Amino acid sequence: MTGPSHPEAARGCPEYAELSRRGFLAASGLAAAAVAAPAWLPRVAFAKDYRSSMRDVIISIYLRGASDGLTMCVPYADNAYYTLRPTLAIARPDSAATDKATDLDGFFGLPPAMLPLLPAYQAQRLAIVHACGSTDPSRSHFDAQRFMEVGKPDDPTLLTGWLGRHIANIPPMNPSAVLRGVGLSTGLARTLVGAPDTLPIVNLSGFNLAGAQTSRTARRMVIDSMYNGTVDPLKAAGLTTLQTIDTLANISFTTYQPAGGANYGTSSYGTSMKSVAALLKAQVGVEAVAIDVNGWDTHTNQGNVSGTMAALMANIAQVLAAFDTDMTAGATQPSYVVVVMSEFGRRAQENGSAGTDHGHGNCMLVLGSAVQGGQVVSQWPGLAPGQLFEGLDLDVTIDYRDILAEICAQRLGAPDLSVIFPAFTPTFRNIVA
Amino acid sequence: MPDATVMGRAAPALPNPTEAPPAEHRAPADPPMARRALFRFGALAAAWSSAKAMATPPQVPADVEPNSLLVRLVSRLTMGLTTEELALANSLGYQGYLEYHLNHTAIADTALDTMLADQVRFSTLPMTYEQMLQVAAGQVANECIEAAVFRNVFSKRQFFERMVEFWSDHFNIDIAGERTSRLKPIDDRDVIRPGALGNFRTLLDASAHSPAMLYYLNNDISVAGNPNENYARELLELHTMGADGGYSQQDVAEVARCFTGWTFWRDASGATAGTFRYNQVVHDTGQKVVLGHVIPARSAAAGIQDGLDVLNILLDHPSTANYVSKKLCSWLLGRSTPQATISAVAGVYAASAGDIKAMIREALSANNLAAAEMKFKRPWHLFIHCMRVVPTTITNTSQLRSRLITAGQPRFGWPTPDGYPDHVDYWVGNIMPRWNFGADLMNSNQPIGGISVNTTGYFAGLTTAPQVVGRVNDALEGGEMPQGERTLLENYLQPTPTSVTQQREVLGLAMSSPSFQWY
Structure with missing residues (x-):
C-alpha cells in the first residue's frame, strides 16, 4: 500500500x-x-452501504463566455434565423449545402460540429432544452454567471453555489467519502462554493505532497x-x-482505459472528463463535479461550419460523446447526469465583425443514464422582430432552474429544493426519469 | 494626537477572515482566526520587536499592538513582508512608511535596474511593436512575465508593484495569443506602469487608447452600422461605473457607436504598427445619447471627440467614483470595507480629480487598516513572498511560470476582462500547489529549475529549535506566527535543530502554514 x-x-x-x-x-x-478488477480500478473497497444506485453523480459543465445556442442547436424551421444570421447561420437539413444541419425533430437540427452527439440523442440519453436560461436581464458575463451559479438572480448577498448548497444539505452518498465534490479547475467555481469536502483539483493524477x-x-x-x-x-x-x-x-488515472473505445481527444476538457470517468468508476464517493470550458465569447469571426465556434462545439461534442460511450459500454456503469450550460446566449442578429454580441436565451444539454433523451424541450418564442427579448435576443421561456431543480429532486435526492433555489418554484419539464 | 472618539471606540468589529458565509455554513465553535489573534501571539512571542525603538508611534486603536499594525502595513504594501521592510517601517513609522512607498520614484532601485538591464534576458522590453514583430510572440510575452517576476521579488518599490498588479486586474488583458503576446507587454509598459500611482483619468484615457485593450475587447473592428459592443460594455461595467452603476443596454449600444473607429495600425503599417489609430471612415457620425448626455452629430474627422466625451462623462459619474473606490478599498483593506470608508475614498476621487495616491492615503489610514479583515494571498503573491524571504537567485522562470498555471494564477493570464478573483473562497481549495511550491523551493535538491535558494548563514549561530523557528518567524511573519505553529515546527527540528536539511524543510513548512497564507 x-x-x-x-x-x-x-x-x-x-x-x-x-x-x-x-x-x-x-x-x-x-x-x-x-x-x-482491472488494474486501473482503485484498490479501495468502501463500506457496504454505498448507495450509488440511489443517486446520480452530477457533472456540471459551464461554457464560460456565453455560448451561441442558436448555432449549437439550430432552429432551422424559424425563417427569421436566416434573416438574422446571413453569414453565420447553419444551412437547413434540406438545403443543397454539403455542410448543413442534421434534423432532430422537424424544427431543430444539430450543426456538423455537434454530430458526435447524435448517437446519444438517438439512444435517448441526450436531451436539449432550448430558449432556456436565466430570466435575469443582465448581459454582463460576470453578473450573469454569478447569479446563475448561486441559483438566484440579482442577489449579491447569496455567496454559495446551488450545487454547493445541495451537497451541504444532504448526507454523503458514501459515508466514508473524503471528497464529495471536485472542480477540475485551479479555483473553485462558484457553483460548488459551500459544499463540504470539496476541492478544485486541476489534475487528479499525482496528487501528493x-x-x-x-x-x-x-x-x-x-x-x-x-x-x-x-x-x-x-x-x-x-x-x-x-x-x-x-x-x-x-486510482491509476494515467493508465485508465475508457470502455467501448471511447476517444476523449487531447484537449484539456477531454483529459478532465476522462479523469472524471475513472473517478466515477472508482466509486470513491464523489457526488458532484464541476468543469469549465472557456472561450465562448465569440464577438468576432465566429464562423458556422468551420472556424472558432465550430472548433469549440467539436471539442465538447467529442468529449461528451466519449463520456457517453465510456459510461455506457463498460462493465462498470455509474449512474450519472451531465448538464451543460452557459451564462446567456448571444445576440440573435450577427454583428458587423462576423460575430455575435451578448444575448439572452440559450440552450442547455442534459446527458445521462436516466435522461429522457431524444427530445428538444422547448417553448419556442420565435426570432421574428416582435418576438425577441428587448427586441434583440432569443427570449427565455424555460428557466434553467427548472431543469436543475428537477435533476436535484429526481436524481440527486435533494430533500428541499428551496435550499438550492431560494424563492423559486420550479416547473419540472420531464427531463429525467 | 488622534481623535479620541475615533481611536477610543470600544469594540471595533473583529476582522473577518473571509467574506461572511451564510450562518449555516459557519464553523460552529471556532472563533474567526482574526489577525487580532495573531497580534496576541505576536505580542507574546516576539521579544525582539518590543526592543525596537519606534520613531513615530502610529495612530493605533488601543487594543491593537503597535508593532502588529506595522506588520500588517508592511504586508499590505509589499509583495510579502521581509525583515528589512519591517525594520524600515519601524524606523519611519506608519505614515512615514506609507509615504515612502507612495513616493516610489524616489526609492533607489539599482539592484533591480541592473538585472533588467540584461539585454539578452530582457531584449524586448523597450521594443516598439514593429520591432517585436521580428521576435517570436512567445518570447515577448515570456520576457514581460519574467520582468514582472524580477520586479516583484527584487524591487524596492514594492507598493508600486502591488498597484501595478491591481490595475493589471482592473484593466485585465490576457497575454495569451499571437497578437496580445506583443500588445499586452506594451500596455503594461506604456499604460499600466506609468499610471499605477498616477491619476485615474489619465490611466483610463491611456487604456482606452491602448491597442492591446482595443484588440482584446474587439473595438478595433467595431464599425458604424453594426458596432461591436464588447469594449463599450466592459468600459462601463468593469473599468468605470460597475454593473450596478445605472446604465442600460441602450447606453452600452450608444457608447459602442461613440467608439466606432477607435482601433490601431495593423501589422503591415511600418513604424506606426501597433499604435492607436482613429479610423474616421468607419466612425458613426450620428447623434448619440449616453447616460442622458447628448453627444451631437459630428463630422467623421471630428468624431474622435465622441469617445473622449464618453470618457469624461464616465469619469465624472458618481458611480465611477464609488466603483473604483470600492475596488481599491477591496484591494487594500478587503471586501468587507464599510461603505462609509468607500464613500470617503470616493469623495477624495471627486475632490482630487482622480488622484490615486490621495485615494490610497484616505483608504489606508491606521484606523481603517486596524479594522480591516485578513486577506488571502493569491498564488502569485504567495510564490513571490516565498522568494522574498530567503536569498533567492532566479536564472530562468519557465518552471515558475508553469507552477503559477497549476496554482491558478499565471501572470497576465486571466482569460476574461474582470481580472483575477481576490477572495478566499475561490483560491483556498487549490492548496496543494501552494504547499508544494514552498516544499520544492526549500528542497536541498532544488527541483524548481532556474530558481535556487541559498540558506548558508541564514541560521548562523542558532543552535536550539526555538532559535531556529524564531528566525523563521521573524523572517516570514514579522514575529507573528501563532504559538501552535511554532511548537510544531520546533518539534519537527528535534533532535537535530542544526540539520541543514531540516532547517530548510522547516522554512518550507512555514511557507505552507495557515498563517503564511494570509496577509
Whole structure:
C-alpha cells in the first residue's frame, strides 16, 4: 500500500491516527479488489452501504463566455434565423449545402460540429432544452454567471453555489467519502462554493505532497496538525486535501482505459472528463463535479461550419460523446447526469465583425443514464422582430432552474429544493426519469 | 494626537477572515482566526520587536499592538513582508512608511535596474511593436512575465508593484495569443506602469487608447452600422461605473457607436504598427445619447471627440467614483470595507480629480487598516513572498511560470476582462500547489529549475529549535506566527535543530502554514 505507515501514529499525534485509520480502510479492500478488477480500478473497497444506485453523480459543465445556442442547436424551421444570421447561420437539413444541419425533430437540427452527439440523442440519453436560461436581464458575463451559479438572480448577498448548497444539505452518498465534490479547475467555481469536502483539483493524477520522500510522512503530520489548529475555510481545505491524497493515489488515472473505445481527444476538457470517468468508476464517493470550458465569447469571426465556434462545439461534442460511450459500454456503469450550460446566449442578429454580441436565451444539454433523451424541450418564442427579448435576443421561456431543480429532486435526492433555489418554484419539464 | 472618539471606540468589529458565509455554513465553535489573534501571539512571542525603538508611534486603536499594525502595513504594501521592510517601517513609522512607498520614484532601485538591464534576458522590453514583430510572440510575452517576476521579488518599490498588479486586474488583458503576446507587454509598459500611482483619468484615457485593450475587447473592428459592443460594455461595467452603476443596454449600444473607429495600425503599417489609430471612415457620425448626455452629430474627422466625451462623462459619474473606490478599498483593506470608508475614498476621487495616491492615503489610514479583515494571498503573491524571504537567485522562470498555471494564477493570464478573483473562497481549495511550491523551493535538491535558494548563514549561530523557528518567524511573519505553529515546527527540528536539511524543510513548512497564507 502507498498510504502512511504506522510508526508515526505511535508518536501520539491524534490527527495522524485518523489518517492511519483511513489508510487501514483502504488497505482492507486491497485483497478483494485485486482479484477481479482491472488494474486501473482503485484498490479501495468502501463500506457496504454505498448507495450509488440511489443517486446520480452530477457533472456540471459551464461554457464560460456565453455560448451561441442558436448555432449549437439550430432552429432551422424559424425563417427569421436566416434573416438574422446571413453569414453565420447553419444551412437547413434540406438545403443543397454539403455542410448543413442534421434534423432532430422537424424544427431543430444539430450543426456538423455537434454530430458526435447524435448517437446519444438517438439512444435517448441526450436531451436539449432550448430558449432556456436565466430570466435575469443582465448581459454582463460576470453578473450573469454569478447569479446563475448561486441559483438566484440579482442577489449579491447569496455567496454559495446551488450545487454547493445541495451537497451541504444532504448526507454523503458514501459515508466514508473524503471528497464529495471536485472542480477540475485551479479555483473553485462558484457553483460548488459551500459544499463540504470539496476541492478544485486541476489534475487528479499525482496528487501528493512534494519534497523528499523520506520526510514526506513527517511533514504531512506537521501540516495536518497546523491545519487542524486553524479555522475554516482554510482548515477544511487543508484537511480535505490531505485526506484526498490517499483517495486519489489509489486510482491509476494515467493508465485508465475508457470502455467501448471511447476517444476523449487531447484537449484539456477531454483529459478532465476522462479523469472524471475513472473517478466515477472508482466509486470513491464523489457526488458532484464541476468543469469549465472557456472561450465562448465569440464577438468576432465566429464562423458556422468551420472556424472558432465550430472548433469549440467539436471539442465538447467529442468529449461528451466519449463520456457517453465510456459510461455506457463498460462493465462498470455509474449512474450519472451531465448538464451543460452557459451564462446567456448571444445576440440573435450577427454583428458587423462576423460575430455575435451578448444575448439572452440559450440552450442547455442534459446527458445521462436516466435522461429522457431524444427530445428538444422547448417553448419556442420565435426570432421574428416582435418576438425577441428587448427586441434583440432569443427570449427565455424555460428557466434553467427548472431543469436543475428537477435533476436535484429526481436524481440527486435533494430533500428541499428551496435550499438550492431560494424563492423559486420550479416547473419540472420531464427531463429525467 | 488622534481623535479620541475615533481611536477610543470600544469594540471595533473583529476582522473577518473571509467574506461572511451564510450562518449555516459557519464553523460552529471556532472563533474567526482574526489577525487580532495573531497580534496576541505576536505580542507574546516576539521579544525582539518590543526592543525596537519606534520613531513615530502610529495612530493605533488601543487594543491593537503597535508593532502588529506595522506588520500588517508592511504586508499590505509589499509583495510579502521581509525583515528589512519591517525594520524600515519601524524606523519611519506608519505614515512615514506609507509615504515612502507612495513616493516610489524616489526609492533607489539599482539592484533591480541592473538585472533588467540584461539585454539578452530582457531584449524586448523597450521594443516598439514593429520591432517585436521580428521576435517570436512567445518570447515577448515570456520576457514581460519574467520582468514582472524580477520586479516583484527584487524591487524596492514594492507598493508600486502591488498597484501595478491591481490595475493589471482592473484593466485585465490576457497575454495569451499571437497578437496580445506583443500588445499586452506594451500596455503594461506604456499604460499600466506609468499610471499605477498616477491619476485615474489619465490611466483610463491611456487604456482606452491602448491597442492591446482595443484588440482584446474587439473595438478595433467595431464599425458604424453594426458596432461591436464588447469594449463599450466592459468600459462601463468593469473599468468605470460597475454593473450596478445605472446604465442600460441602450447606453452600452450608444457608447459602442461613440467608439466606432477607435482601433490601431495593423501589422503591415511600418513604424506606426501597433499604435492607436482613429479610423474616421468607419466612425458613426450620428447623434448619440449616453447616460442622458447628448453627444451631437459630428463630422467623421471630428468624431474622435465622441469617445473622449464618453470618457469624461464616465469619469465624472458618481458611480465611477464609488466603483473604483470600492475596488481599491477591496484591494487594500478587503471586501468587507464599510461603505462609509468607500464613500470617503470616493469623495477624495471627486475632490482630487482622480488622484490615486490621495485615494490610497484616505483608504489606508491606521484606523481603517486596524479594522480591516485578513486577506488571502493569491498564488502569485504567495510564490513571490516565498522568494522574498530567503536569498533567492532566479536564472530562468519557465518552471515558475508553469507552477503559477497549476496554482491558478499565471501572470497576465486571466482569460476574461474582470481580472483575477481576490477572495478566499475561490483560491483556498487549490492548496496543494501552494504547499508544494514552498516544499520544492526549500528542497536541498532544488527541483524548481532556474530558481535556487541559498540558506548558508541564514541560521548562523542558532543552535536550539526555538532559535531556529524564531528566525523563521521573524523572517516570514514579522514575529507573528501563532504559538501552535511554532511548537510544531520546533518539534519537527528535534533532535537535530542544526540539520541543514531540516532547517530548510522547516522554512518550507512555514511557507505552507495557515498563517503564511494570509496577509
